[in-house]
Amino acid sequence: MEMDRGKENKSLKSKWFRWLKIIVATVVGIWAALLVVLQLLLNSSFLTRMAEKYIPEYVDADVHIGKISASMLKSFPNLQLDVEDVVVTYPHDRYARYDSVGIDGILRHAGRAESADTLAAIRKTTLSVNYLKALFGRIHIREVSMDKPHFFAHYYGGEDANWNVLKVQAVVDEEADSDTTATSLPPIVVNKINMAGRPTIVYTDCADTIYAAVLLKQLKFDGKLTNVSTSANRLGLKVDSLFVSGRLPADTLAMAMDHFHIHEKDKVMSVDATAKTFLGMSEYGRVMLPLSVKGDISFPKSDEAAKVSWRDFEVSLATVNVKGMGDVAYYGDSTYVRAEASINDCRVSELIDYFGKNFFPEAEQLKTDAKVTFTALCDGYWNPARNTLPELIAELVLPKAAVDYPGIPSGTVAADINAATDNVGKLDVNIDNVCLNFGGIDLDVSGTVSDLAGDDPLMDIEGIAYASLDEMMAFVPDSLGYSVSGDLDGVLTGKIRMSQLNMYNFYKARLDGYVRSRNIVLKSQADTLDAWIGGPEIAISTIKNKVDSSIPKGTEVLALTAKVDSLSATCGKDIKVNVTGINAEAQNAARINSGELEGDKHPLVGTVSMKKLLFNGTDSLFAGILGSTNTFNFSHKVRGDKLEPRLSVSSSNSKIFAREGVNRYGFKDAKFSASAVMTAYESNQRRHHFLDSLQRVYPGTPRDSLFVKMIRARMAGRPVPDFIKEADFRKKDIDITLNETMAKYLKEWNLAGSLNISKGMVITPYFPLKNVIEDVRGTVTNDAVHLDNFTFRPGASDISANGVLSGLRRALLGRGPLKLDLKLTSQKIDANELLTAYTAGTKFTPESIVNVSSEDDATYLAKVSQAHETVQDSAYALVVVPANLIANISLQANEVNYSDLNVTWLAADMTMKERCIQLTNTLATSNMGDIFFEGFYSTKSKQDIKAGFDLNLSDITADKVVQLFPAVDSIMPMLTSFKGMLDCEMAATTDLDTNMNFVTRSMNGIMKISGRDVVLEESPEFMKLAKLLMFKNKKMGKVSDMSVSGLISDNKLEVFPFVLKIDRYTLAMSGLQNFDQSFKYHVSVLKSPIPFRFGINIFGNFDNWKYRIGKAQYKNTKVPVFTAQIDTLQMNLVRSIHNIFTKGVDLAVKQNVQMRSSIDSQKVAMGFNPDAKLDSLDGGHRKMLDSLQTAYDTPVDSALNARMDSLSLIPVVQEVEEESQKQQFVQDNATREDRKAARRKKREQKRQAKNSEAAVLPAEDNENGQ
Secondary structure (H helix, E strand, O other): OHHHHHHHHHHHHHHHHHHHHHHHHHHHHHHHHHHHHHHHHOOHHHHHHHHHHHHHHHEOOEEEEEEEEEEEEEEOOEEEEEEEEEEEEEEHHHHHHHOOOOOOOOHHHOOOOOOEEEEEEEEEEEEEEOHHHHHOOOEEEEEEEEEEEEEEEEEEEOOEEOOOOEOOOEOOOOOOOOOOOOEOOOOEEEEEEEEEOOOEEEEEEOOOOEEEEEEEEEEEEEEEEEOOOHHHOEOOEEEEEEEEEEEOOOEEEEEEEEEEEEEEEOOEEEEEEEEEEEEEEOOOEEEEEEEEEEEEEEOOOOOOOEEEEEEEEEEEEOOEEEEEEEEEEEOOOOEEEEEEEEEEEEEHHHHHHHHHHHHOHHHHHOEEOOEEEEEEEEEEEEEOOOOEOOEEEEEEEEEEEEEEEOOEEEEEEEEEEEEEEOOOOOEEEEEEEEEEEEOOEEEEEEEEEEOOOOOOOEEEEEEEEEEEHHHHHOOOOHHHOEEEEOEEEEEEEEEEEHHHOOOOOHHHOEEEEEEEOOEEEEEEOOOOEEEEEEOOEEEEEEEEOOOOOOOOOOOEEEEEEEEEEEEEEEEOOOEEEEEEEEEEEEEEOOOOOOOOOOOOEEEEEEEEEEEEEEEEOOOOOEEEEEEEEEEEEEEEEEEOOEEEEEEEEEEEEEEEEEEEOOEEEEEEEEEEEEEEEEOHHHHHHHHHHHHHHHHHHOOOOOHHHHHHHHHHHHHOOOOOOHHHOOHHHHOOOOOOOOOHHHHHHHHHEEEEEEEEEEEEEEEOOOOOOOEEEEEEEEEEEOOEEEEEEEEEEEOOOEEEEEEEEEOHHHHHOOOOOEEEEEEEEEEEEEHHHHHHHHHHHHOOOHHHOOOOOOOOHHHHHHHHHHHHHOOOOOOOOOOOOOOOEEEEEEEEEOOEEEOOEEEEEEEEEEEEEOOEEEEEEEEEEEOOEEEEEEEEEEEEEOOEEEEEEEEEEEEEOHHHHHHHOOHHHHHOHHHHHEEOOEEEEEEEEEEEOOOOOEEEEEEEEEEEEEEEEEEEOOOHHHHHHHHHHOOOOOOOEEEEEEEEEEEEEOOEEEEEEEEEEEOOEEEEEEEEEEOOOEEEEEEEEEEOOOOOOEEEEEEEEOOOEEEEEEOOOOOOOOOOOOHHHHHHHHHHHHHHHHOHHHHOHHHHHHHHHHHHHHHHHHHHHHOOOOOOOOOOOOHHHHHHHHHHHHHHHOOOOHHHHHHHHHOOOOOHHHHHHHHHHHHHHHHHHHHHHHHHHHHHHHHHHHHHHHHHHHHHHHHHHHHHHO
16 A cells, blocks of 8 residues: 555656646747747847937937847846947037137047037947846846947036936935935846946046046946945946046146956955056156055945945055044034044155155255154044034154255254144144254244134244354355354244234234344455454343334333344455444334224334444545434335335434545434335326326327437427536536436335434535534425525634525436525625635645544644645636526625625625526625625536626725725726725626636626725826826825716726816816726816816826827816716616526626617717827927926925916816816716615615514524523
C-alpha cells in the first residue's frame, strides 16, 4: 500500500511538472512573440515619428535626430534605444540682444551661429530602459551612454539662459508625501551615466564675465538619480582626465583633474580627487597648484533637518595641508554649522618656494625655519533673518624661528595670535605676543583688537622697543658712507580706534609713549656731514591744552611732543648748524561732528621753540635766532560741501641776525604771523568759466592756448611804450617775479600775515650808513601790504612811513605794476648824506672789502662808513625811476639839509608813474628863504632823461641861490655881486646827463629876479662897471628897486630891458648872457652927472671884457616890457607839470619851446631889437666924456665932486617921461607883489595845515597806546 502511495505521488509530481513546463513554455512563447511583435513595431521609422510628435510638446527648441533604433534583446530584459546625431538648437535671435554685453572671448561664441545656436550635440546616445516599468508609467533608465557629447551652456542673467528649453512646469502634488514631487513628466530613475569620446562642456556667464570649458576623457556615474525623492538618490562617480578652463574678469583659470572618484557605501560617500590647477593672473602671472581632496561625506537621516556630515577630510593645496571635519544641519530658516580645521607645522620656506616667484618675488631670498600652525573651530547657527552667524575661534602660532634675508640683519620672529567671533559676527583678535629681533632691534608687542571687521575697530596695544644704532650700522654697506651711533628705547601703551588713525580724529585716542636716546651721532662721508644730537626724545601722551584757542585751556588732548637738548652739525667746509633747547608740540583738538560741515575745523595745532639757532653757510652766510617761539594751526575752512585747507603760523623771536656777503642784518623783538587758505576749487571754477567764455570768442582754438590767444589779441597793434624799451633801465625795475612753483602756490592759496619788529639794523656798503629800523608794524595779503608804521633812521636822518602797497599779486606773477600810496614824515633828512651814500653804494664792488667776517658790527660799520667818506665830492649817480611802480607819496619834514640849504619845514606831494616823478605843492622854509617848487623828472632812456620845474625863492640872498643851484652861476654870473634879499623865480625844462647834471644847451625857460634895497658890493665886476660909469662910490652901489626877467634858451639867458637906479644914475639895461660866461649887454644911461644921455655896449667875459660908447638905445625909462609873455610861459609850464601823466613829458617840453616864438613875435610888434647897432656920439659929447673920464681917474677934492654934480642937466620932458615910466613900474611891481603875497599866504596856510595834522597824529598814537 505504501508502494502504491509512492507511485501515486510520483505520478502526481510528474503531472505538475509537465503542466509547469507547459505554462513556462507558454509564457516564454508569449514573451518571445511579444518581443518579436515589439521589435517589429519599434522600428526606426516608428520611433522617429514618435520623437517628432512628442518632443516639440516638451521642448521649446529644434531637436534633430539622425537615426533612432531599438533592440529588445541587446540589453534584455531592458529595451535598448540607440539615438544617433542628436542636435538641439534654437534661433539665434532669441538671445541676440546679448551679443555685445560683457567681454568678448572665444568661449562666448561657442555653439553660436548667425541663424541658430546649438545647445547640445551628441554623436550617439544609448539608453537601456526597463520596458516593463515603462508600461506602468515609470521610466527606469538602467544606463545612459553618450559618445562625443558637446554641451554649450550660456547664462545671460536673470531668467535668461539657453538651457531653459523645457515647456513643462513642475506642480506640487498635495496628496503626495513631502518627499515626492509630482510634475507633468513621469517618474524617472537613472542608475548609470557614461560619457566617452572626450566630452566637452562650455559654460559662460556674460553678466559676471565667467567663461569656462570642461574637457573630459571619460566620465562614469554609478548610483541612483530620480526626480521622485531626493532621499532615494545614491551617488557613485568616476571621472578620468577632467579638464576645466575658465576666464574671470581679470584672470584665467584652468584645472586638469587626473582622478576624481566618488563611491557610496553604507550611505557614506568617499571622495578621492587629484588635480592640477592653473591660474593665469594679470598681476601675478601664471602659477600651477597641485590639489588633492580626500574624505567621507554622509547625509544622516533626521526628522528635524536635512544634515550633511564630513569626516576625515584632507585638502592639500601645493604645500598647504588642511585637515578638518564638520556637520551642517538645515532647519528651514536657519543652518547649524560645526566645523574644525587645522594646518599643522606648515613650513614657511616651502610656501615661499612655491608661491614666492609669483606673489612675493622679494621673498624668494628669505631663509627661515619657521613653521606655522593654524587651528579654527566654527560652532553655531546661521540665520539671515535674525542676522546671526556661527561663532568662530582661531589661533595662529609661530614658534620662535630664525629669519635671514640678504641686506637685512639675521634675526628671530615669534607670534601667538588668537581670534574669536560671536553670533553676530563681531571679530575680536588677541595678540598674546609678537616678538621681533633683528640686528640690534628688539620689539615686543601685545594687545587686543575689538570688532576687527566692524566699522571702527578698537585697538588696545602695549609695545616695548629697543634699538642699538651701532649694531644696526654693522649691516649697512660701507659703500654708502653713513655712520650712526647711539641707543634708542621706546614704549607705547594705550587705546586707539581705526577712525582715529588720521589727523582729524587722532586727538580722541588715549596713547602714551616715547622714543628717546642719550645722544646720537650721525656721519656721512658722501655729504661730509657730521651731526651730534644730544638728548633727543619724541613722546605721545594725553596732556592739558595750552595752545589751542578754539577749546578751553586745560582740556585733555592728545599731543605729540619732541625735544632736543642740543644739536651740532657740519656739512662740508662751510655749513655749520648749532641749536639748543628745541621743544616741539603738536596736538589734535578738532571738534568734527560726523556728517556735519559747519564752520572751521581745527584738527592740528602746535608749538616749536628754541633757545638758540646759529647757522653758517656758504658765501660767508651767517644767521642766528635767539629766543624763538612759534605756533602753527592746520585746519579746514568749509565752503559748501568742500573742505579747503587752512594753515596759520606765528613766530615771536627775541633776536634775529644775519650776515650775507657784505651785508648784515639784525632785528630785535621780531614777531611774524601768516595764514593761508587753499582756494584751488574756486580758482579752478573761475578759470573754467573764463575759459568757456574765451572759447566762445575764439572757437577752434585749443583750450590750453586760449590765454595766449587773448593776450596777443589785446596787444595786437599796440606799440611798446618808450619807457620800457631801454634794456639797461629795465634792470632797475622792481623784479619780484616768483618762479613757476611759487607762482602756483600764490594762485591756489589766499595769504594773510602781519609783521611787528621793535628794532633792527642794516649794515651794507651798498648804502654805507648806520641804518636803524624801528617800530615796524604792518599786514600783508596776496595782493597788498598795509604798513601801519615803518621808521627808518639812515645815518643822521629819520623817516617814518605808513601806507599801502597794492597790486602785489600781479607783480609777483610778472603781470603788472606795483601801486604805492605812502605817507612820509621826518624830523630830519640829511639829503647830502643820503645821496652820497646812494652814490657810494652804486660804485661799490665786493672786492673792495675783504676779511671782515670776524669783525664785530661796530668795527664793520666804521669800515663801511669809510666808503661813504671817499665819495663825498663825487658826482651823484643816476636815479632811474622804476617803470613798474605807480606811487603817490606825501612828505612832511621838519628839517632837511641839502647842499648848503637848511630847511626848517618841508611839505611835498610826489607821484610816480611810467618812469616819471611829479613833484607838486612843495613848500619849504629854510635858511635861504621860503621855497615853492613843482616839477617832474623823467627817465625814459639814457638818451631821454628830462626834468622840468617851477621854482620860487622868497627872501633869499644871491650867494645862497648859487649855492642851492650851481647852474645859476653859469646863467647869471653877476648875480653873486648883489647883496641883500632877493625874490627869485625860475621855470624851465631841460635834459639831464647820466650824472644828473643839466644839459644847458637843452634848457628852455624863464628867470625872474626882484629885490629892494639891494647892494652891489665890491667885486671885480662892479669895480669895472663903476669905473666905466664914473660912480661916486666905487666900492658899493645901492639899488632901491630891481626887477629883472629873462628868457633861457639856446644855451643863453636873454635879459629883457629893465630900469635900475644906482648911485647917481638911472640905467636902462638889457642883453644876452651866454652859459659859457661870455655876454653882451647894453646900458642906456638915462640920468647921470653927464648932461646928456648915452649908451654903452659891454661884451666879452668878466675876465676880459670890452665896451663901446654911443647913443642910448632907450630914450627914457619906458622900456619894452615882456611881463605878460613871461608869466604866460611860466603858467603854461606849471600846467604841463600838473598834466605830465596825461599829456606827456615830450609835450611839456615842446610847449615850453614853442613859447619862444610868441615872445619873438612880441619883439617884432614892439620894434625891439636887442642886436641893433649902437649909434656913435657926436664929437662934443665924446670930448666931454673923455675929459670927465680923465678927471675921474685923477684924485680930486670935494669941490670937484660938487662941480660934477652941478653938471646934471635933465630936460623937463625927460622928467615927465621918467615919472610916467616910474608909475608904470610901480604898477607892475604892485601886481607882482600881489602875486607874491598870494603865494606866501598859500604856503602859510598849507604849512599850518601840515603842522596841525602832525600835531594830531601823535595825540592819536598816544590815545591808541593808552
